Amino acid sequence: METGNNGTIEDDRRAFYSYGPAWEHTYFDEVTGGFLVTNLARKYRPMSKIEREIFKKEQEMGVKYASFGFQIEHLYEISGISSPDIGIRRRGPHLMVNRRTADFKRLSSSNNIYNEGKDARFKKGAELVMYEFTGHFSGISRELERLSDRRIHGYYYFSGENQYYIF
Secondary structure (H helix, E strand, C coil): CECCCCCEHHHHHHHHHCCCCCEEEEEECCCCCCEEEEEHHHHHCCCCHHHHHHHHHHHHHHHHHHHCCCEEEECCCCCCCCCCCEEECCCCCCCCCCCEEEEEEEECCCCCHHHHHHHHHHHCCCCEEEEEECCCCCCHHHHHHHHHHCCCEEEEEECCCCCEEEC
16 A cells, blocks of 8 residues: 555554664554654653643644654653654655654644744744644634744644644
């Protein structure tokens, strides 16, 4: 079976399993070839209750983006040091994102889209921002356009839907 990223599902599966013992093979999508691997030091480091909730959110978003064809590395993170959440190996049919870092953001309104995007890019050093919006809120398009004007780009989807968008 061909995937949209000029390889086969078998090529994608080999890439998934090529991650060595420092990585958990968290999720592989048999249709898109997308996957999520998790750095074990990230998964098993001591975490507060809030950090565990953030980790869980990042894992859920990672699986969702993997179902779209993204190949995602959930990176190690040191408490108190701002850093991107994930690295993206590449992704499916429309364009390739080769080893770019990204930050996941789940938002339940359009109020913080712009500030969260700026924070991800300029404080955490992420090359991309990947949003999940829990609903269709007025102002989303306007705020994503403001980010694009600042040359901050990424992807987003709406909870419960099976389509993503590029901004």
